[in-house]
Amino acid sequence: MVVPVEMSRKRPVSLSSSLARRLEQLILDGTLKSGKPIPSERQLAERLGVSRNILREALKELRGRGVIDTQHGRGSIVKGLVPNLEQGNALTYLFREHPRTLYDLLEVRELLEGRAAYLAADRGTEEDFHRITHAFEAMEQAGQESTDPVRSAQLDHAFHQTISEASHNPVLVHTLQSLMELMLNSVLASVNNLYHRETSKKQIDRHHRQIYNAVIGRQPDWAQKAATAHIRNVRERLLEIEQEEQRLDRSSDWEKLLR
Amino acid sequence: MVVPVEMSRKRPVSLSSSLARRLEQLILDGTLKSGKPIPSERQLAERLGVSRNILREALKELRGRGVIDTQHGRGSIVKGLVPNLEQGNALTYLFREHPRTLYDLLEVRELLEGRAAYLAADRGTEEDFHRITHAFEAMEQAGQESTDPVRSAQLDHAFHQTISEASHNPVLVHTLQSLMELMLNSVLASVNNLYHRETSKKQIDRHHRQIYNAVIGRQPDWAQKAATAHIRNVRERLLEIEQEEQRLDRSSDWEKLLR
DNA sequence: TCATTTCAACTGGTACTACCACTTTGACTA
DNA sequence: TAGTCAAAGTGGTAGTACCAGTTGAAATGA
Numbered sequence: 384m385v386v387p388v389e390m391s392r393k394r395p396v397s398l399s400s401s402l403a404r405r406l407e408q409l410i411l412d413g414t415l416k417s418g419k420p421i422p423s424e425r426q427l428a429e430r431l432g433v434s435r436n437i438l439r440e441a442l443k444e445l446r447g448r449g450v451i452d453t454q455h456g457r458g459s460i461v462k463g464l465v466p467n468l469e470q471g472n473a474l475t476y477l478f479r480e481h482p483r484t485l486y487d488l489l490e491v492r493e494l495l496e497g498r499a500a501y502l503a504a505d506r507g508t509e510e511d512f513h514r515i516t517h518a519f520e521a522m523e524q525a526g527q528e529s530t531d532p533v534r535s536a537q538l539d540h541a542f543h544q545t546i547s548e549a550s551h552n553p554v555l556v557h558t559l560q561s562l563m564e565l566m567l568n569s570v571l572a573s574v575n576n577l578y579h580r581e582t583s584k585k586q587i588d589r590h591h592r593q594i595y596n597a598v599i600g601r602q603p604d605w606a607q608k609a610a611t612a613h614i615r616n617v618r619e620r621l622l623e624i625e626q627e628e629q630r631l632d633r634s635s636d637w638e639k640l641l642r
Numbered sequence: 643m644v645v646p647v648e649m650s651r652k653r654p655v656s657l658s659s660s661l662a663r664r665l666e667q668l669i670l671d672g673t674l675k676s677g678k679p680i681p682s683e684r685q686l687a688e689r690l691g692v693s694r695n696i697l698r699e700a701l702k703e704l705r706g707r708g709v710i711d712t713q714h715g716r717g718s719i720v721k722g723l724v725p726n727l728e729q730g731n732a733l734t735y736l737f738r739e740h741p742r743t744l745y746d747l748l749e750v751r752e753l754l755e756g757r758a759a760y761l762a763a764d765r766g767t768e769e770d771f772h773r774i775t776h777a778f779e780a781m782e783q784a785g786q787e788s789t790d791p792v793r794s795a796q797l798d799h800a801f802h803q804t805i806s807e808a809s810h811n812p813v814l815v816h817t818l819q820s821l822m823e824l825m826l827n828s829v830l831a832s833v834n835n836l837y838h839r840e841t842s843k844k845q846i847d848r849h850h851r852q853i854y855n856a857v858i859g860r861q862p863d864w865a866q867k868a869a870t871a872h873i874r875n876v877r878e879r880l881l882e883i884e885q886e887e888q889r890l891d892r893s894s895d896w897e898k899l900l901r
Numbered sequence: 902t903c904a905t906t907t908c909a910a911c912t913g914g915t916a917c918t919a920c921c922a923c924t925t926t927g928a929c930t931a
Numbered sequence: 932t933a934g935t936c937a938a939a940g941t942g943g944t945a946g947t948a949c950c951a952g953t954t955g956a957a958a959t960g961a
Contacts, residue, residue, distance in 0.1 A: 396716075397943065399702070423912060428916090434945040437693055443658070443699050455656075456912050456952035487811040494721045494753050552746040558817060668917065682941060695914040698943085715923035715941050906959065914951070922943070930935070 402433060402441035407450065410461055420460045421451065474629050484619055488562055493614040496543060500594055500610035502550035504603040511549035512599055518542040519595045526588060542591065546598060546610075583620050590616060647894060666709065671719055679719045680710065729835045745877055747821055747864060752873040753804065754818050759853055759869035761809035763862040770808035771858055777801040791854035801850065805857060805869075842879055849875060 396404075409415045421427065443452045443457065453459040469517040503511065522538040523582035540563060547559045597606035680686065689696040701718065704710045712718040728899065757771045781797040799822060806815045849872035856865035 400953095425933060426914090430867050436946085440699055440702050443702050444706050449704050453913070454953085455914070458912055458953095490811055491754070491757075491813050491817060494757050495750070496748075498753055508877040513763055513940085551961080552749055553743060553748040554821070558750060558821075562813070562817075658914085682942085695917085696915060699914095712942070713924090714943070715925080717924095717941060902932085903940100903955085904958105904959105904961075908955100908957085910935100910956105912935065912951100916947100916949080918945100921946080922941100924939105924941070924947100926937100926939085928935105928937090931933090 398433060399437045399440035399569075402431065402438065403444040404444060405431075406441060415461050417497075418461060420458050420510065423458060423639070429503075441532070445631055478514040486564070486622065488566060489614055489618040489621070491561070492562055493611050493618070495555060495562070496547070496614050497607040497611035498607035499543075499559065501553075501603040502555070503546045503553060504598045504601050504606040506551055507549035507598065515542070515549060515598060517593065518545045519591065522591065523588070546594070549556045549598070552625065569628055586616060587613070615630045657692065658699035659703065661690065661697065661722060662703040665688075665704060669709070674720050677720060679717050682717060682789050734888045742879065744825070747825060748877040748880070749820070750871055751821050751825075752870050752877070754821070755806070755813060756813055756866040756870035757805040758802075758809045758811075758818065759857060759865035760803045760862040761811060763857045763860050763865040765810055766808035766857065766860075770804070772799070774804045774808060774854065774857060777804045778850065781850065782847070798846075798850075804858070806854070808857070840888070845875060846872070 406421075415421055422430070424435055424438055424442070428435040429437065441452065442453065446453055446459075450462060451459045452462050473556070503515070507515070518538070518541045522535075522542050525534060525538055544556075544560070544563075547556050550556065590609060593609040594606060594613060597603075597609050650795040656693075663673070665680075674680050679691070683694055683697055683701070687694040688699065688766060701710065701712070705712055706720075709721060710718045746890045750825060763775070777797070777800050781801050782792075784793060784797055802822075803815075803819070806818045811816065849868060856862075856868050
């Protein structure tokens with residue numbers, strides 16, 4: 384009921400403003416995910432222990448700043464923060480023209496995933512670990528039952544994303560997300576090839592298990608090492624695949640795939 | 643073939659938002675003069691024929707846009723209109739109100755700059771080194787002559803950018819660029835503070851020289867170590883500055899109490 | 902059976918009232 | 932004269948009631 388408001392600002396912070404702040408923090412932490420709807424005003428107001436009036440003022444503030452989008456009768460959705468990181472245009476062009484950029488991307492991703500795993504092991508909460516476990520088990524189970532490469536890629540992505548979110552670094556999360564979207568949008572087909580090869584699949588599964596155990600076991604250094612090794616492995620595999628394909632079809636499978 | 647123009651206006655404008663517009667118009671017309679107080683909420687609400695709730699939401703919008711300034715128990719005054727046009731991006735606010743995000747960003751930047759320096763030392767061409775040298779010398783020279791913090795920041799940025807470009811990883815370059823734009827647009831003032839402090843400046847110059855020498859000398863590991871240390875140092879300095887500013891805020895509160 | 906209509910239960914938008922917290926002012930007191 | 936303090940003004944919150952779009956599932960029609 385009574386919500387303590389701590390502050391050290393010049394002027395006393397109004398409840399509605401600090402509310403807006405709290406909501407933003409929730410978005411940054413990933414509790415409220417970009418693109419997803421947020422609870423209704425009545426629910427939120429009750430859950431946060433404030434009147435709907437004041438909750439509305441807070442939402443108004445977020446809305447004015449473009450953080451959320453609201454429609455009468457439907458609800459509000461998170462529009463996402465850090466829009467400047469939508470690097471779509473410039474880089475999608477690059478991918479079309481120079482497929483090798485994929486390895487450059489994986490080079491960056493290797494760094495970021497490693498750091499994310501480190502931080503996740505270091506400052507992830509029990510709830511984070513719960514989500515990670517859930518994603519991991521879903522991935523393992525699907526790996527035994529189904530052979531659908533698309534689903535595998537999705538679960539893979541989900542697993543890595545839960546880990547990055549456990550890092551509690553929103554900039555890291557959003558950057559990785561941007562890179563992943565870029566990758567999935569442009570070269571999904573090639574990535575899927577990985578899951579068709581038994582040797583690759585086994586290796587990937589082993590890496591995933593290493594990452595998972597290290598994070599859950601709160602072993603930051605191991606987690607980082609496992610994650611970087613994982614991405615590096617993916618990168619090398621893709622390189623092999625590409626060379627193979629080039630041998631088979633000199634004239635570019637790539638461009639067809641990327642178009 | 644004539645297409646009604648206003649068909650795209652699917653969403654009705656909420657009363658509170660249009661109210662905010664009307665109030666802004668009143669300010670533009672001079673009815674509400676800059677610096678002067680505006681009528682109380684109760685008066686305004688009655689005069690405009692709306693509920694006080696909705697009037698408050700409108701004021702909240704103006705307040706969020708920096709058009710008016712409100713104090714509990716006193717009232718609201720017009721701060722002036724059109725303060726900053728490009729303020730639109732939520733990031734400016736985000737970084738101002740959530741300083742932690744800045745450290746999150748620098749945490750990511752530390753990784754990327756380190757890797758960029760490593761790669762630059764490893765696979766940079768002579769031409770790259772030429773550009774880096776050019777940028778480095780310009781920075782050093784300006785450091786002795788001028789004390790313009792803005793120019794210093796620009797040259798600093800240019801130096802780091804030439805290095806990242808020497809990494810020949812476009813994804814890395816682009817990601818770093820995005821992060822830098824984010825930072826410069828939002829917290830330029832704070833960053834500039836760094837160049838005002840002699841001790842900071844000396845330390846920064848030393849780090850830059852270390853990075854430069856390591857890259858030019860083709861010492862990837864040293865380059866990486868120097869670059870990460872550099873960014874980490876910046877991060878810690880900014881933390882100090884922020885804490886200082888918070889102390890200043892509190893002391894100014896004391897003055898107010900004594901007066 | 903399938904397409905259509907209808908309606909109930911959501912959602913956000915607006916109004917009104919009562920009260921709390923802060924600031925200013927000025928009359929009253931010491 | 933200097934200090935006290937209470938009233939009246941201000942913005943801040945809470946709560947209720949109702950209006951207005953949206954949705955989806957049950958009821959209806961062909």
